[in-house]
Structures are given as C-alpha cells and as structure tokens.
Amino acid sequence: MPFIAEQLFLLAINPQTAKPYYRAATALPYALNGALLAELMINGNIELQHKKAVVVNEDTHDPLLKQTLARMKEKKPRSLKYWVQGLSSSRTQQEVAALLEEQDQLTVRKTRFLGLFPSYEYHLERNDLHAHAYRLFRAVLDKIGRKEPLDREEERYAVLLAFLHTSKLLPLIFKKRAEAREAAAHLKRISKDLPVSAEVKKTIDAMETAMIVATTTIVVTSNSSSSS
Secondary structure: OOOOHHHHHHHHOOOOEEEOOOHOOHHHHHHHHHHHHHHHHOOOEEEOOOEEEEOOOOOOHHHHHHHHHHHHHOOEEEEHHHHHOOHHHHHHHHHHHHHHHHHOOOEEEEEEEEEEEEEEEEEEOOHHHHHHHHHHHHHHHHHHOOOOOHHHHHHHHHHHHHHHHHHHHHHEEEHOHHHHHHHHHHHHHOOOOOOOOOHHEEEEEHHHHHHHHHHHHHHHHHHHHOOO
16 A cells, blocks of 8 residues: 555645645645644554654655654654644645655646746646545445454554545445444544554544644634734
8 A cells, every 4th residue: 555645635735637636635735744744653663652743663665754753853742633734735735746756646736826926737647546445445444333343454444534534525436325424433442443554543643633623723714814
C-alpha cells in the first residue's frame, strides 16, 4: 500500500475539476499532516509520551517522512494537535502532490486565479480510484464485521478510512448510506473492540482527536474573522 497521505490525496481529488472535493477542502491539508504523523507512529518513528509526540527513531528512507521528522526535531516535543496544525499545510499538500507526480499517478498544473494568485490542478492518471478503494475497504469492513484480526496492510487501510471519515469523504467511497454509516460506526468504536493492534488503535484515536480540534479551530477562526 502507498503511504496513507498519498492514498488520501488521490481519493480527495475530484477528477471532474482536478481539485480537492469541496467537502474536503478545509480538512484535507490538516488530514495530510495527520496522515504523515500517523505513518510515523505506525512505523515507530514517533511515539506519544505524556501526550507529546516524541521522535524516537529517525530511520526512514522516504524524503517526505524525513522532512517531517526534521521539522519535529527543530522544536521541543509538542502534542499531535500542535503538529497537525503546525506543519505547513500548503507545503505538505504540494509536497505530496509532487511525490505522486514523480510516480506518474497525477499531473500537477499551476495556474493563476484572477491572474494573481497561484492555483493548482491535479489531473489523475486513473479514473477508477474510488471503485478500487471501495473493494479494498469493503474487504476490510467485512473482516471487521466477522471480528477477524486484520493484517498489517489491512490495519493501514483502517487508518486511511479514519482520515477519509474525518475529511468527510466516506460518502464518496461508500455510495450507499448504510455502508457509509457502517464504516463510521466501526471507526467510532476503534478503541474498544475493533480487531487491530493497540498501536493502530492509539494512532487512530490520537489523530482523530487532533484532527477534530484542528478543523474546529479553523472554522471558529474563519467565522470570527468574517464577523469582525
């Protein structure tokens, strides 16, 4: 499975507009930051100590994960909530897009809005990404329903599902409302009886909380600015 952030970005792009789906536009930059942090937690590069994210292992060959670790090392240990907001969101989005372009999974086109402001289009190389993701997620949910332990790869799909849920993208994957509700319900009880490792449970719980706080803060700040 490609990195969680890469998969999340690909699934968040509307192939009709070559831009992130409107419903995910606010949450996506922070979800990508969260996905990088989740990858580092799952890989054992960072761990939570007294509710702070601490770098414990810098061994990774991925340049994007290396950069994330380097940024975290520049400061004293902070909460995941801080890093979800503190990593440069626009920078992360463009770095993930550039990585996907190198892999020939999309083409990035830079334009100018009103001739002044930079705007980016992401033209996907495949148009069946949602259908492919649905089959993978459906298999994971069926296993969860039978309370069978997930393997390492399936656990990472469970983490990706959590980020899709936080980014409000589940209904785009699960067209039937009942299936979207089923997936959301499984994620809500992630810390109780979902058949994944304690490490993955901790990752999803921590990242979901950090994401909720980050996106809520953005909405409140935006509303305050518009009313002043």
